[in-house]
Amino acid sequence: MDIIKAIKGVKDILPEETPRWRFIEDAARRWALAYGYQEIRIPIFELTALFARSIGAATDIVEKEMYTFPDRDGTSLTLRPEGTAGTVRAFIEHNRAAEPLPQKYFYIGPMFRHERPQAGRLRQFHQFGVESFGTADPRVDVEAIALLWRLLSDLGLPDLTLEINSLGGTGDRAAYKPILLAFLSQHEASLCANCRRRMETNPLRVLDCKIPDCRAATESAPKLTEHLSPEARAHFDQVLAGLTAIGVPYQLNPRLVRGLDYYCLTSFEITSTHLGAQNAVGAGGRYDGLVETLGGPSVPAIGFAVGLERVSLMLPETASSSLHELLYYVAAFGEAGTKLGLVLLDELRRVGLSAQCDYRAATLKAHLRQADRSKCRYAILLGDDEASRGAVILRNLETKAQEELPLAGLASLLKSRNLAG
RNA sequence: GUGGGUGUAGCUCAGUUGGUUAGAGCGCCGGAUUGUGGAUCCGGAGGUCGCGGGUUCGAAACCCGUCACUCACCCCA
Structure with missing residues (x-):
């Protein structure tokens, strides 16, 4: 008889490895608490509609990567592919906006996406994430980015780079899109097939293409950061000034575009050269409109998520040794x-x-x-x-x-x- | 979804131009006399060579298919 094996893309974490996981999770909890974030535990599965509405129906995650299945009564349910949607849903459902703001949450747990597994990418993977509700002040952007940077630095992860960009407000992006499209259609001949397709689906992502020819073609493309409204510009400048003030080194990346629809204004990502192709360790951004989109009050918010498998891949061997010993x-x-x-x-x-x-x-x-x-x-x-x-x-x-x-x-x-x- | 690489013992891997009962190291179990571990020595268990077909007198090896793992594309944490 054939033995039953684990599903493709999921991994057992054996006793030899759990100490390093506890080490990572403990550090995440400690840093989050130090920044005033409190733990929230949200369900592993939700109504499919929640993710479609928040992440964006046209995104890859929603279109082809979700574990979606009918409940016994036919209701469409989905294993959570990320943590923000559920956290926002809980925030709205329990009317947390009526509690003293800001409300700052963090979560740690498994997420599920049906992708082809590769280094640093699994179908069941784990994220640590934070969400801060109720503050539009750029200092809370600085705070979130600082938490992410200090945590990963504290873990001793090698060769980290913080990249940052501003996506502007929705109005800014709407105004910028035709400008970008005009430029892209002039250079369409030198773009890859994928990017030509992206011109229709999500033109901003063309800037994020990794193919050298595309990068060269878009080198002189008009930058979103050059077309920000005065408010968005001021917000971004204050975020950058704040990072400088506390000594968090960053690199401006006008091409940085998040793959989820709900992001606006500040957008950031920490990468490392030690990870292979999937080089993002943690990333996040502001999502001021999401709470309202999901039927809640208009509450500004910002958050990030860290891929724990990727942290584990990079964690120095010495960091977590001999955490527990029998006496x-x-x-x-x-x-x-x-x-x-x-x-x-x-x-x-x-x-x-x-x-x-x-x-x-x-x-x-x-x-x-x-x-x-x-x-x-x-x-x-x-x-x-x-x-x-x-x-x-x-x-x-x-x-x-x-x-x-x-x-x-x-x-x-x-x-x-x-x-x- | 698309490509490439790899499948031999629990783990890491040898295995010659196709040639007899398929090997090593580590690990595991047991022993080296009566109540003292790690080291050493000796012994032992453990493999339908991923699976199915084909070529051949003969296949772990060559061919085809298939599955699994893995890396990359895509996308993302």
């Missing part, structure tokens, strides 16, 4: 020792000490081998000799130093030593 191995053997060992294990664990035992081992030799393998720091030897004396031998597995201790009250004795040490 005591109870080597209980012989008739009386085995019985007492069962009780001792329970007592150690109840006072909060990590304790381990291999129940298959019957001899001291076998026990010590297991103790060594499980990387415990101490072995507690408890054979019939010790049992008859009402004692145990505490063996330091590294130094091999041994001392005899009374069995009665051993757990609390070790606990107090552990606290002192």
